[in-house]
Amino acid sequence: MSRYVVIGDWGTSRLRLFRLEDGRITARREGPGIGTTGRDAEAAFADAMAPWLEDGAPADIRLCGMVGARDGWVEVPYADCPADADTWRAAAVRFDWRGAPLSIMAGLACTSDEGMPDVMRGEETQIFGAIALDPALGRGRHLIVLPGTHNKWSVVEEGRVISFRTMPTGELFALLRDRSTLGPKVEEADPAQEAEGFAEGLARSGDGRLLSSLFAARSMRLRAGRPADWVPGYLSGLIIGCEIAEIRSALGSADDILLIGDARLSARYAQALAAQGLPSRMLDGDACSRAGLGYLEN
């Protein structure tokens, strides 16, 4: 039997492990997020690894994400921007774990022109993976965005991450949709109404005035006949549209924009970017993760 390799993303809310043999994924395992294990991280990791360890120690283990945070398993200092893949890889913490070499990758830190610090842990792996997979990203200036709870917008120049900005858009959207008085709670919105709301939110976001347009989620229902199903789409379109308007002025232009993440959310971002005249393309997040951890697909 060939020796196997384990790579994984250990975030706040879950652990995802992949077993690679000859460059192909042959098995997956999940475990608890580092946010719940805290100082018992090693025991949780051993649990998740147990069935695979019966085949002996892996040839290599590489983990990225919040596992390297202060409250994670082992704290790994951030690599500072501008950072290329070599700088970032050199910042990993390596140690022997039950006979296998284990690396915990570093996060990235930067400071904006306005003096605002920012950090990421986990997303940098996909960004460096995207650069490894697409030689075009090694030249010119590109924006890479990972949409999610806390979106990371990164400026990549000549293959280096120059700076980035975290936009907690996903969290803000969820708070407004689920916990605000702006709209009634909608369990499952009618897709047509949601799409209409999204388009209307995008249109309203043109002036970049988020606060001024939030209340329309309620007033358009009260006074303009919009149904409850319309509200989540409207809020999403408005917030994402404002996010993109802000990013354009904060990070400047780029040759192109790449989206890494959930397909449905990425499609919304692509639509919102197109509405502002910005073309984008989507990348496969899993392939980026693997490439970022040093294992290109065969």
Added chain:
Amino acid sequence: MSRYVVIGDWGTSRLRLFRLEDGRITARREGPGIGTTGRDAEAAFADAMAPWLEDGAPADIRLCGMVGARDGWVEVPYADCPADADTWRAAAVRFDWRGAPLSIMAGLACTSDEGMPDVMRGEETQIFGAIALDPALGRGRHLIVLPGTHNKWSVVEEGRVISFRTMPTGELFALLRDRSTLGPKVEEADPAQEAEGFAEGLARSGDGRLLSSLFAARSMRLRAGRPADWVPGYLSGLIIGCEIAEIRSALGSADDILLIGDARLSARYAQALAAQGLPSRMLDGDACSRAGLGYLEN
């Protein structure tokens, strides 16, 4: 015994009644919000009035607020902007209640230049009260803002409410402070840290980019040594600063800005307005309410 008058503000979360005799407040009563009484509004009102009714029917009863909403006691259609005090008063619904003439005041509705509808119920009473109390507001162009959960920014021209905009700033702030991952929950922030956070949030709001600066609530703690106590002030300063920047571009300039509401929150708005070079002054909310309902102080 002179006959008495009852005026009141019946909002979603509470009923506040004032007994006036010879123009002076001689007693107050509270009751449940119209949001909880729903269709039992009349019974709740009778309960709150019971001790006073022992003195006979009042000479007049005037109520403003959500009591006139669709789910209130009696629905009172909105008066459309532009509206002056006479138009608005004429839109009240009047009926006899246990031998007393009872008026439920109308709310106001408007549509922004961009086609966005907006509504208020209750705040218009304080706005018309402010105009009644201060003859200077009957001429020129003024902004009147009632800060709270859903801030109402109104443009008053020649004594008429031309248009207004609801900014759900207070609700957004509470969601981010209490329910987001941007900061740890702070029961009672140290006032010095809070003031520092507020000033820093205001400074950061200069470019009007709310989403881009939200994450600093977390990253400044992680990377720049800010304490947890600093976060609520920062969020408040950032959001209020962005609100004012948006309002300036949405509603245009004015001769002056008047604040009606909670003294502590109004002081924050005054500070934020001053930081953008806008002078403001505060008005007594209770006096405005009484004047709006037609009872000027003696």
